[in-house]
Amino acid sequence: MGGNEFRFKQFTIRQDRCAMKVGTDGTLLGGWVDISGAEKILDIGTGTGLISLMLAQRSLQRCETLSLAQIDAVEIDVNSSIQARENVERSPWSDRVKIYNSSIQEYTEYCQKSMI
Template sequence: MGCNWRSRKHLDIGTGTGLIALMLAQRSNAQIHAVEIDEQSAQQAKDNVVNSRWSNRVEIHHASFQDFAKQSARQYDLIVSNPPYFIKSYKSPEVARTVARHNELLPHNELLKGINAVLTPNGRFAGIFPYTEGNVFVAKASTYGLYCTTRVNVHGKEQGEVKRLLLEFERKPKPLTQESISIRNLNGDFTAEYIMLTKDFYLAF
C-alpha cells in the first residue's frame, strides 16, 4: 500500500504486542504512538519496545481507542489498524485472548469516529480487513467523510479467493488505485512479490 512513511506522527490502533508499531518504526523516522486495550498485551508491547532499537520513538498507551481519541491533543498523519474481526461470530470461552478479535469493544462506528478526531486534514488511515467486512467498512467510512483511495486484494494462494483487503482512506475522494497480491503460489511456496514486501521483517527471508 502507498503508506506515507515520511509522515511525522503515526498511530497504531490495537497494537497487541507492538509488532506493527515496531515495523512502522523500522520503516520511518516518525514518532509512533500505539494503543492497546488489553493490559497484558500492552505490557508486553512496552517490554518489546524497551528491548528494541526504536524505544526513543515508540510510545505504548494502555487504553481503549475511544478514550484515547477523546483525550488526545495530538493528530496523526498516518493511522494504521488491524481492526476486530468476526462481527457476528460466537464468543470464545477464553475472552481475554479473543476480545481483540471481536467487534463489541471497538465497533466500526466507534473506530471511524475516533479516526476522524485524530487524523490530520491530509492524513491517511490504512487497515487490514477480511473481504466481506472490508467492503462493509468502505461503505460506512464514506458516511464519516473517509474515502477509500487504495485497495489491495490479498489472495492466500494464486488463483484463489481474496482472503484479506488492505484498504487506505483519505478525507478527499480521488480515483481508486487497485492492486492484487498472492501470498503463496500454486506450489504452496511464498511468492516472490510477498517475499519482497516482507523480507525486512522476517529472518526466514
C-alpha cells in the same frame, strides 16, 4: 526461541502474554503500508507492538533529511500492552514508540497524526 518469540532482523517480539500472536496479516501490513511523509503515526490495537516496531524501523530506513516518525500505539488489553511495552523497550526505537493501555475512546492526546 520457541513459539513465544518471533525474531526479525533488528528486533524480537515476545508474545506469550498476548491474545493476538504475530501472523502473516500483521507482518504484511507492517511491510506494505506506505509511510512516506508520515511524522506521527497511531497504531490502534497494537497487540504485541509488531506493526509499530516495523513502521519505526521502516521510517528510519527511509529517513534522510526528514524527521523520524513518532508512533503512539494503543492497546486495551492490559497483558498485551505490558508485553508490547517490553517489546518496544528491548528494541532500537524505544525513544520513538509509546505504548498506551487504553481504549481508543479514552486515548485523549490532542495532536494530529499523519497516519492511522
